[in-house]
Amino acid sequence: MNLKKRTLSRLGHTEYRPLQEEAIDALCSGRDVLLAAPTGGGKSLVYQAAGLIRNGVAVIVSPLLSLMSQQVDELNKKGIRAQFLNSTLNPGEQDDLVWALRHKHIDLLYLSPEKLVQPSVIGFLHSFDIALFAIDEAHCISQWGNFFRPEYSQLGQLKAFFPDVPIIALTGTVDKETMTTIQESLQLHDCLVMKNSFDRANINIQIAQKRKAKQQILYFLHHEVPGETGIIYCRSRKKTEEIANWLSHLGLPSLSYHAAMTEEDKQRNHKTFAEQYGTIMVATTAYGMGIDIAHVRFVVHLDLPNSPESYFQEVGRAGRDGKPAKSLLLYGLQDMLQAQQLAALQPLAAEKEIQHLGNLFQILEGRGCRRQNLLSHFDENIPACLHCDRCLSTKSEQNMTTTSQKFLSLIYHTKGLQPFALLIQILLGKRTKAVSAIRAELLPLFGKGKELNEVQWKSVVRHLIAYEYIKIGMSSIFTVQITEKSRSVLQGKTQIIIPSEHYYPALQEDQLAL
Ligand code: ADP
Numbered sequence: 001m002n003l004k005k006r007t008l009s010r011l012g013h014t015e016y017r018p019l020q021e022e023a024i025d026a027l028c029s030g031r032d033v034l035l036a037a038p039t040g041g042g043k044s045l046v047y048q049a050a051g052l053i054r055n056g057v058a059v060i061v062s063p064l065l066s067l068m069s070q071q072v073d074e075l076n077k078k079g080i081r082a083q084f085l086n087s088t089l090n091p092g093e094q095d096d097l098v099w100a101l102r103h104k105h106i107d108l109l110y111l112s113p114e115k116l117v118q119p120s121v122i123g124f125l126h127s128f129d130i131a132l133f134a135i136d137e138a139h140c141i142s143q144w145g146n147f148f149r150p151e152y153s154q155l156g157q158l159k160a161f162f163p164d165v166p167i168i169a170l171t172g173t174v175d176k177e178t179m180t181t182i183q184e185s186l187q188l189h190d191c192l193v194m195k196n197s198f199d200r201a202n203i204n205i206q207i208a209q210k211r212k213a214k215q216q217i218l219y220f221l222h223h224e225v226p227g228e229t230g231i232i233y234c235r236s237r238k239k240t241e242e243i244a245n246w247l248s249h250l251g252l253p254s255l256s257y258h259a260a261m262t263e264e265d266k267q268r269n270h271k272t273f274a275e276q277y278g279t280i281m282v283a284t285t286a287y288g289m290g291i292d293i294a295h296v297r298f299v300v301h302l303d304l305p306n307s308p309e310s311y312f313q314e315v316g317r318a319g320r321d322g323k324p325a326k327s328l329l330l331y332g333l334q335d336m337l338q339a340q341q342l343a344a345l346q347p348l349a350a351e352k353e354i355q356h357l358g359n360l361f362q363i364l365e366g367r368g369c370r371r372q373n374l375l376s377h378f379d380e381n382i383p384a385c386l387h388c389d390r391c392l393s394t395k396s397e398q399n400m401t402t403t404s405q406k407f408l409s410l411i412y413h414t415k416g417l418q419p420f421a422l423l424i425q426i427l428l429g430k431r432t433k434a435v436s437a438i439r440a441e442l443l444p445l446f447g448k449g450k451e452l453n454e455v456q457w458k459s460v461v462r463h464l465i466a467y468e469y470i471k472i473g474m475s476s477i478f479t480v481q482i483t484e485k486s487r488s489v490l491q492g493k494t495q496i497i498i499p500s501e502h503y504y505p506a507l508q509e510d511q512l513a514l
Contacts, residue, residue, distance in 0.1 A: 007052045008045075012078055016049075017042055019196050023168065024050045027132055032167045032188040034138075036174040037196035039292075039313070040320045043170045044071065047134035050168070051108050052080070056129030057101060060110045062136045063149055067290040068110040075108060084110035085121075101128055113140075113151035122161055130165045133158055135186065137289060138169035139309075142181040152185075159187035167191075172316075173309045174198075174378060198312070198378045202319045203327055205370040205388040208504035209459075210330040213302055214246070215506035220300065220328050221252060221280070222507055229273070230298035232282045233305070233314055235342075243302070244282040250512060257283035285310065294321040301329040304339045307356035308363055308377045329364075330504065333420065333458045336361060336465060337472065344474040354474075361466035367397060367499050395500035400460050401489065403452055404469070404496040407460060408486050410445045411470065414438070416480045424449075424457045455501060463498050 004024070008016060016024070020042055023033050027050035037043050051058025062068045068084045075082035083097055083106050100106050115121055135141075140149035158167060169182050174195065183191060210216070217232065234240050237258040247254040253276070255269040273281045274293050281287060285305070299318045305311040311329070319325025336357075343353035359377060366373040370388035375381070384391050410423050418426075418438065425432050426440045429447025440446055449457065464470045469486040473479035488494040 003053055004049070007049045010052065010078065010080065011045060011048055013045070016045075019194055020046050020049070023192070023194055024053070026192040027166050027168055028053055030164070030166050032169075032186075032191035034169045034171075034179065034183060034188060034191050034193045035196075036171050036179065036194070038198050038200055039172045039316050040200075040322075041172075041196050043172075044136075047132065047136075047168050047170070048075070048080070048108060051131045051134070054131035056131040057106055058108045058131040058134060059116070059125065060108060060134040060136060061113050061116055061155065062110055063113065063140055063152075064290040065112070067136075067292075068112075070292070072108075072110055080108065081106050082108035082110065086112055086115060098124070104128070107131075113149065113155060117151065117154040117157060122157075125162075130162060133162070133165055133167045135167065135169045137171065138182045138186070139171045139173055139178050141185045142178045156185050156187055173313055175309065176379070178309075197382075198380055199371065199375055199382055200316055200319065201385070202322055203315060203325045205315070205327055205374070205385075206504070207329045207331075207364055207370055207389060208502050209455075210332040210335065211503055212506045213330050214243075215508055216330055216504045217243075217300060217302065217328075218250075218509065218512060219505045219507035220298075220326075221247075222512060223505075224326055224328075225298045227278045228297035229277055229279055229293070229295050230281070230300065231287065231296060231314075231317060232280060232300040232302055234282060234284060235303035237284060239302075240282045240284055244280075247280055247282070250509060252280060253278060254280040254282055257281055257287040259284065259286040285314070288313070288317075291317055292320065293317075296320065296325070297323075298326045298328070300327070301331075304329075304331050304335050304357075305360065306339075306343070306353065308360050308374065309356075311360060311363075312374065312378070328504065331364065333462050333465075336462060337420075340472060341474070350474070358466070358468065361462075365463050365466035365498075367497065389502060390499065393500075393502060395502065397497050397499050400463070400496045400498045401492065401494075403449065403457075403460055404464060404489055405492075406445055406449050407457075407464065408469065408482050408490055410443070411480055411482055413443055413445065414440075416473075416482070417478070419478050420458075420461050420480075424454055424461075427452075427457065428454065459498060459501050460496075463496065469496075 023035050023046045026033050035043055035046060047058060047060060065086060072082045072084050085097060135155060141152040167186055167188060169186055232243060234243060237260050240256040240258050244254040244256040255273055257266060257269050273279045296318045299315050305314055315327045318327060339357055340354060343357050344350050346353045363373045363377060369384040369391050371385040372382055406427060422434050425435050426446055427449025429450060468483055469489060471481045471483050489496060
């Protein structure tokens with residue numbers, strides 16, 4: 001058996017996956033690698049195997065202590081000499097580690113990015129041979145994502161300090177921008193860029209309109225994933241607690257997780273969730289990176305994620321064991337508006353955040369297969385999945401060009417100052433107080449939109465926002481503008497085709513058979 005094969009069997013496997021072998025060969029020949037594959041795609045094995053094959057210690061940078069200690073434990077169980085260097089070690093343990101490294105008793109060394117860039121650590125690393133550097137979760141380097149970790153931006157120094165040591169950067173999510181940022185920041189000039197398919201075919205995708213969100217969730221929990229383990233993502237800390245309490249009262253074992261909880265509470269809830277089958281974790285995005293629980297069977301989004309990348313990552317926490325898993329995202333016009341307002345408040349990168357949201361909106365509002373729409377964002381073309389809500393729906397699409405023209409004209413006539421709800425009332429011919437207050441009964445479009453109901457009008461508005469026919473002002477007063485793009489809609493040159501509205505069913509609390 002050759003060394004490569006022997007190493008694989010030490011790590012507990014029999015065959016390399018094609019991408020793994022290619023990446024390992026590149027590293028062994030001294031070349032840098034950028035490897036993008038979804039979570040669970042087998043990235044860790046690449047640096048572990050190459051690290052064992054190459055002479056010297058493989059230095060692995062990982063952002064989370066829990067992730068490091070979990071990997072080190074697993075490797076030690078297989079008899080692999082792995083250790084981690086972090087601030088939880090006492091001076092005695094640190095001395096032992098230094099001794100072991102100098103005497104070549106360690107093959108894989110895990111540490112955090114902040115530790116690695118300390119001058120004393122860099123100096124120390126020069127005192128023995130290094131097989132490679134592996135930068136896990138390398139997207140943390142990008143300032144524009146939702147995962148930015150300032151410590152990562154200093155890792156660019158590695159190339160200058162260790163020009164002959166190959167670097168492998170690993171990331172679980174990619175868009176072209178992030179890939180380029182990783183290469184530039186880490187100074188990977190002639191690196192092999194490898195991308196695995198991001199399609200997680202075992203996860204069913206459903207995206208639907210929010211109506212009575214709590215009751216819709218009950219339906220999902222009761223009819224689609226009864227008794228299963230899963231995560232419900234919400235935006236606010238308060239909401240995670242409210243929903244977890246509410247579900248617990250209904251007899252569905254639930255916990256919450258958010259950034260304002262104490263470290264102790266977070267750890268406890270995480271542990272219970274990981275160990276007790278059938279628990280529901282209601283969390284903000286603080287419950288994220290490094291969660292590797294094989295039996296998570298579903299992920300629900302009760303609020304909108306921040307970007308297609310976050311959505312993909314969060315949904316990807318389900319079905320890590322490769323078995324069928326489900327996801328459900330519920331949203332409405334109000335959620336889109338709120339998310340945009342929140343993004344606009346981001347002190348550093350409001351424009352970027354709004355752009356990310358815009359990309360997400362297009363995935364949500366796009367025509368055709370959900371999975372195709374999502375993966376095309378990651379530059380991947382796949383055939384229709386045949387099992388998302390769109391592929392399974394018998395409902396067709398509708399041509400909404402005329403109705404869109406009415407809506408756009410009404411924005412123009414009301415100078416972009418009236419909220420969408422009022423514009424819809426005007427089109428429906430409702431004589432409400434708000435309508436009378438601006439004497440909208442006198443407008444030529446008053447009552448001229450009765451071909452649609454309120455819900456359908458909202459779907460038109462969502463589409464117009466997602467595809468940037470209209471733009472919402474980001475000041476404290478509501479304003480909306482018609483964009484250049486909508487001119488061709490008003491002239492009848494561009495058609496607006498919208499998928500028919502799809503509601504997810506609801507289940508009342510008292511119908512819940514426990
Ligand atoms: P990632 O780091 O990309 O999230 P992991 O390295 O944790 O993925 O791998 C995910 C799962 O796939 C793990 O359970 C791992 O043992 C398994 N795996 C990785 N490579 C192989 C292989 N060559 N053969 C069989 N199983 C593998």
